[in-house]
Amino acid sequence: MAGTSPSGTGVTPQSDGVAPKLLAAMKRDLGLSAEEATARINRAAWASGVATQLRVTSGDAYAGSWLGADGTTLNIGITDESLAGAVRAAGAQPKLVERSVAELDSAKKALDGTATKADSDLPGWYVDVAANKVVVKALAGDTDHAKELAEDAGLPTSAVKVVTVKEAPRTLADVVGAQPYFIDLDGGQARCSIGFAVEGGFVTAGHCGAAGTETTDFEGLDQGVVAASVFPGDADMGFVQTGANVGLQPFVDDFKNNALPVGGSTEAPVGAAVCRSGSTTGLFCGTILAKNETVNYPEGAVTGLTRTDVCAEGGDSGGSWFSGDQAQGVTSGGSGDCTVGGETFFQPVTEILETNDLTLLTTTAGAGGGASTPPVEASTAPPAEATTPPADNGGHHHRRGHHR
Numbered sequence: 393m394a395g396t397s398p399s400g401t402g403v404t405p406q407s408d409g410v411a412p413k414l415l416a417a418m419k420r421d422l423g424l425s426a427e428e429a430t431a432r433i434n435r436a437a438w439a440s441g442v443a444t445q446l447r448v449t450s451g452d453a454y455a456g457s458w459l460g461a462d463g464t465t466l467n468i469g470i471t472d473e474s475l476a477g478a479v480r481a482a483g484a485q486p487k488l489v490e491r492s493v494a495e496l497d498s499a500k501k502a503l504d505g506t507a508t509k510a511d512s513d514l515p516g517w518y519v520d521v522a523a524n525k526v527v528v529k530a531l532a533g534d535t536d537h538a539k540e541l542a543e544d545a546g547l548p549t550s551a552v553k554v555v556t557v558k559e560a561p562r563t564l565a566d567v568v569g570a571q572p573y574f575i576d577l578d579g580g581q582a583r584c585s586i587g588f589a590v591e592g593g594f595v596t597a598g599h600c601g602a603a604g605t606e607t608t609d610f611e612g613l614d615q616g617v618v619a620a621s622v623f624p625g626d627a628d629m630g631f632v633q634t635g636a637n638v639g640l641q642p643f644v645d646d647f648k649n650n651a652l653p654v655g656g657s658t659e660a661p662v663g664a665a666v667c668r669s670g671s672t673t674g675l676f677c678g679t680i681l682a683k684n685e686t687v688n689y690p691e692g693a694v695t696g697l698t699r700t701d702v703c704a705e706g707g708d709s710g711g712s713w714f715s716g717d718q719a720q721g722v723t724s725g726g727s728g729d730c731t732v733g734g735e736t737f738f739q740p741v742t743e744i745l746e747t748n749d750l751t752l753l754t755t756t757a758g759a760g761g762g763a764s765t766p767p768v769e770a771s772t773a774p775p776a777e778a779t780t781p782p783a784d785n786g787g788h789h790h791r792r793g794h795h796r
Contacts, residue, residue: 458521468484491551525551529556531556532556539554573615582600582601587744588654590745593634595744598630600618631744641753653717656719656754666679667713668714673708697724700737703729703734704736
């Protein structure tokens, strides 16, 4: 949020513990009580610190981390059974696997390097640490194409899993002309959503304007200019440098007249609960499904995105993703919508900050961080009443000349 509100009304900052509206959204979308939702958020923050520590101590034998389906069990993949004791001592469950995370990442990079324009009809590929394989997505009837790409990349069949998806992803900028802003494009105007306030402006999606593009706020007033943008390619990230008249605040609008606090940017693990807010659909929550995914959009491939089961729609692009009060990323694209559901990808915010040497604006009372002991798991309790989100606006293949 950059000091504006789409309704022209103020929003109320919330900074004590986990914001009630966020807990209500997690109840609605994940079926969690307030106690369970808070426990999930705290557990994810703890897991991030433990996974980082074990990645260092496990060295080349580290094979990734993920939270189980219960959202509380931290699993650590290892290729050396002698490390199991250290993993258990840290409060996690060891999983002995064949391939290290470095080997999986290398296999995924081989797919990135082998793919040509002819492979853009494959929705994408990613590392599945829980399966200890690289997954290639294909539309119905196109699985042979996915297997062909993996073969041409030199990957053994045992290291690859092909999954069929119903729909190809798309970017979520809304060309019709977590608070909206606008950019002028040839033939019309695009609406996107602000990600997070940083010193000097805000971060957003790269497809929401090339460098040098001027932006306006919801009232049509001059807001700023896109100072940096990457899309497609290695990321979908942008930075808008705002004018002196724009107030920058460390909050996210939930579109229910509440400002949710931003306390930091500790990265949540696979399996963690995550929420997002955008100017079209408001606040929705779900689960992180995979990281470092390559996504083939109509505009080109983007690498390094995080996949979730949270819905989103046109105009939500650039909007805020967070786990508790910890910033996670900005909306890139996806498939489906918030009526039937779908998948959405986000660009990790830490990469945007590091690449552009930006400082995230945060509240003084950040919840989250690296606890040294596992948080207590919540008992089952009756869920609180949930709030309602704002209304919606708005074959066969031959060899493709891959180079090994």
